[in-house]
Amino acid sequence: MTKLADRLHSAAIHLLRRVRREDDVTGLSAARLSALSVIVFGGPIRISALARAEHVRTPTMTPIVAALEAEGLITREADQSDARASLLRATPRGIRIMAEARSRRVALLGSELQRLRSKDQAALQHAVDILERVVGAPSKHS
Secondary structure, three states, X not given: OHHHHHHHHHHHHHHHHHHHHHHHHHOOOHHHHHHHHHHXXXXXXXXXXXXXXXXXXXXXXXXXXXXXXXXXXXXXXXXXXXXXEEEEEEOHHHHHHHHHHHHHHHHHHXXXXXXXXXXXXXXXXXXXXXXXXXXXXXXXXX
């Protein structure tokens, strides 16, 4: 199983690197785009929770958040449960940028998958079903 896990890990990294090239169109650094993704798909969120999600310390996340805010991609709002804290929320523009970036990545991947034989596409569908179970992700059958 270790060999399979190693191959899967490597393939996943190469796949992500390949589709991430599409993100250059956004003009955002990888760190900003990643933080924006967490805010869009998991927000509203406190900066400390965002830093944990991104595996950095809060002082590292602070300038990233400031840049996203200055670019009009996120806003800060008062946290009703703690007056000392604020929540980060994606703006409509931030949501649109993330949706467009995802669409470009998915389109690239889709065009690559389209070139595969039907048998290989079916095998990948089955593998994705298994991977979704392994990681506990909800299945999204199309």
